[in-house]
Amino acid sequence: MTSRPDPALLATPAEELFAALLAVLAAKGMVSEAELAARIQSTDAASPAQGARMVARAWVDPGYRALMLADGTQAAEALGIPMLGAPPLGVLENRPGRHHLVVCTLCSCYPRAVLGYPPFWFKSAAYRARAARDPAGLIAEWGTVLPPGTEIVVVDSTADYRWMVLPQRPPDTAGWDEAALASLVREGDMIGVTVPGSMPEPMPERGGKPG
Amino acid sequence: MTRLAPGTRVRVRDDWPEARGEAHIRTPHYVRGREGVVVRHLGDFPNPEDLAFVRPAATLPLYHVQFDPSAIWPPPRSAGAVLIEIFGPWLEAR
Numbered sequence: 001m002t003s004r005p006d007p008a009l010l011a012t013p014a015e016e017l018f019a020a021l022l023a024v025l026a027a028k029g030m031v032s033e034a035e036l037a038a039r040i041q042s043t044d045a046a047s048p049a050q051g052a053r054m055v056a057r058a059w060v061d062p063g064y065r066a067l068m069l070a071d072g073t074q075a076a077e078a079l080g081i082p083m084l085g086a087p088p089l090g091v092l093e094n095r096p097g098r099h100h101l102v103v104c105t106l107c108s109c110y111p112r113a114v115l116g117y118p119p120f121w122f123k124s125a126a127y128r129a130r131a132a133r134d135p136a137g138l139i140a141e142w143g144t145v146l147p148p149g150t151e152i153v154v155v156d157s158t159a160d161y162r163w164m165v166l167p168q169r170p171p172d173t174a175g176w177d178e179a180a181l182a183s184l185v186r187e188g189d190m191i192g193v194t195v196p197g198s199m200p201e202p203m204p205e206r207g208g209k210p211g
Numbered sequence: 212m213t214r215l216a217p218g219t220r221v222r223v224r225d226d227w228p229e230a231r232g233e234a235h236i237r238t239p240h241y242v243r244g245r246e247g248v249v250v251r252h253l254g255d256f257p258n259p260e261d262l263a264f265v266r267p268a269a270t271l272p273l274y275h276v277q278f279d280p281s282a283i284w285p286p287p288r289s290a291g292a293v294l295i296e297i298f299g300p301w302l303e304a305r
Contacts, residue, residue: 088254
């Protein structure tokens, strides 16, 4: 093995390298074009709207809520969200007196299957350090107000699971249908930096420097 | 290895493999040598410390372990807890 990449290889356009890699994988029977197309489709379809659908269903259906807390992967699949090949999904429930905040201090583990690509700040060193060390201060800077005495549980996503938060249903939503409830739920609510209905500003744009 | 039951008090090994050479570690530095409590067994997964180097990987139990922030950080700090996924070999029952 060489320690430096071959300069000729580095100069090869990325599309050619990609095509060559695909051809090798196909020739060895490791992946088919159909499998690739299916994966690209499910990756593109993943967005916070998927997680929001799960949250809204859990708010109106106690049986679904129980399933979601016991097995997030099954709960996602029950709503048609593809989880094949995704790490197991765990869901942690906010309740009076207990709030969860998800971080990956080691890298950028994120429940992509149900929330899509992480917002850029999730991967930043500042978020990762402060979420672990000063979660109350971090949450307060988002403008999130938790009732006095609420304990914050920092969920450091370090290994094979991916974690999302089931937020509490906002008051004054009695009688709302699932679609209306889902429209209240933003990605920050499912990470725990915000709670539904709490945030005056839109979430920061995604993009920026990859982590 | 005996499965650690929920509620078991554990200490994370105060071990620093990265100081001895190339390593891939999923146990955050800030809990090494600290005590916590097993919340649940999450399942069994191939050891990422070997997978990262394409070595044969043993399947290891993975636990959710909860720590009191006051056992980790100096004041001022938030009340609450830190919940972390940690593989069995990193944990010693107290």
